[in-house]
């Protein structure tokens with residue numbers, strides 16, 4: 122189980138993410154309220170290039186970050202330093218998490234099941250539980266398997282046989298702050314109903330002065346979890362008081378929520 126999860130947040134994809142996912146969106150504000158309520162220190166586990174972490178540091182929260190991708194962590198550090206901040210960041214995979222600090226609050230946004238497996242995700246939840254102080258709060262979102270018609274319909278045998286899908290034409294080129302342009306395209310490669318994963322391939326291109334300067338293809342397995350499974354996985358990892366909310370409005374979950382939020386606690390001894 123020691124091997125590195127195969128996420129696609131490296132190279133051009135990491136740069137694209139850092140360039141165009143700067144604003145924390147509704148997630149930043151939503152998860153921030155848990156940190157403010159639960160208290161610090163907090164850990165942004167799977168922090169990527171700092172979309173959430175950097176705004177939290179700006180408002181004075183004590184938050185460390187970790188991510189399996191050294192490229193994402195480097196981009197996070199660059200951004201933080203540019204903005205006068207110096208966060209404590211670690212390159213570590215969640216299923217092997219071994220940090221010197223224990224946290225009052227841990228947030229996982231968009232990182233469970235990304236380039237992973239059920240076994241590694243279960244191990245990740247155990248490690249995250251271990252990194253909470255007694256009584257500490259864990260909060261994590263997860264996209265439901267039925268959020269995307271493209272993926273959902275391909276669970277059916279007649280649609281699975283159509284896989285892999287042809288490449289879609291690349292999205293429009295997007296221009297970054299330094300004039301570099303990027304385009305991404307993705308295609309569904311496989312759906313494995315027994316392992317509950319979808320495999321997606323991404324082609325990432327980067328241009329400077331109308332010349333392609335980098336072109337990469339990456340594959341990722343995305344685990345598909347239903348609400349009840351994640352509750353069971355959290356309980357198996359030792360969490361208590363597991364609660365499920367609709368993302369990111371804090372209300373009861375409904376069938377129309379594409380993302381659910383799981384809130385749980387490490388028990389007091």
Ligand SMILES: C[S@@+](CC[C@H](N)C(=O)[O-])C[C@H]1O[C@@H](n2cnc3c(N)ncnc32)[C@H](O)[C@@H]1O
Pocket residue numbers: 126128130142148166167168169170171172173187188189190193213214215216229230231232235236237
């Ligand atoms: C969709 S991005 C989200 C980044 C950030 N949480 C945000 O909301 O902007 C997913 C991040 O999870 C990281 N990741 C995926 N699997 C991971 C793992 N097993 N351990 C640590 N980080 C992981 C990826 O490298 C990537 O930076």
